[in-house]
Amino acid sequence: MLRRLSAAEAAVGGLLLALIFVLTLLQAAQRYLPGGGWVWTGELAQFGLVWLTFAMAGHLAARDGHVTLKVVDTVAGPRVLRLVGIFANLTVAVVCLNLAYEAYALVTDGSQQTSPALDMPLGWLYVIPLAGLLLTTVRSVVAVFLPEPETDDGPAVHAPAVHGAAPDAGPAEHEEP
Incomplete structure (x- = not known):
């Protein structure tokens, strides 16, 4: 189920990135065309970046792909790393759950405010952040119990470097003596 969720998240991310790319190109092309431009292209591209x-x-979060400081990784043992990972994932889960609550309040607000160019109800703007925050909460809780980041082939296996082998060396260099 987590692999399907990862595939769906990656597909949505790819579609949103393509949307931003097309809208930005369209906005740039409008500068050279006669007549007025479409203001909504810039607004939708900005919303797309937020989404x-x-x-x-x-x-x-599931692939340990966020920008992080790896200072603790170089000085701590595996047990300390595991405790730090549990603490970090629980903190992320609590923060995301609180933010999801606020996003839910914005979605269900019933406000009549709309975006300036698209005339889109602003409650709609917060639907994707709400879903993303809930999924990040789920991923953080799962990471407490299943700490290995996922890859396309399943959980990643981290083999320690032996005999001064480079960290990106293939499996043959990482074999135990």
Whole structure:
């Protein structure tokens, strides 16, 4: 189920990235065309960037793909790393759950505000962030119990480097003596 979720998140992320790309190109092309431009292209591209950020948050959390400081990784043992990972994932889950609650309040607000160019109800803007925050919460809770980041082939296996082998060396260099 997590693999299907990852595939769906990656597909949504790819579609949103393509949307941003097309809208940005369209906006640039409008500068050279006679007549007025379509203001909504810039607004939708900005919304797309916000949606992309939240839609991919869970996917990146599951693959340990977020920008992180790896200072603890170089000085701590495996047990300390595991405790730090549990603490970090629980913190992310709590924060995302609180943000999801606020996003839900914005979605169900019933406000009549709309975006300036698209005339889109602003409650709609927060639907994808709400889903992304809930998925990131789920991924963080799963990571507490299943700490290995996912790959396309399943959980990643981290083999320690032996005999000064480079970290990106193939499996043959990582064999135990």
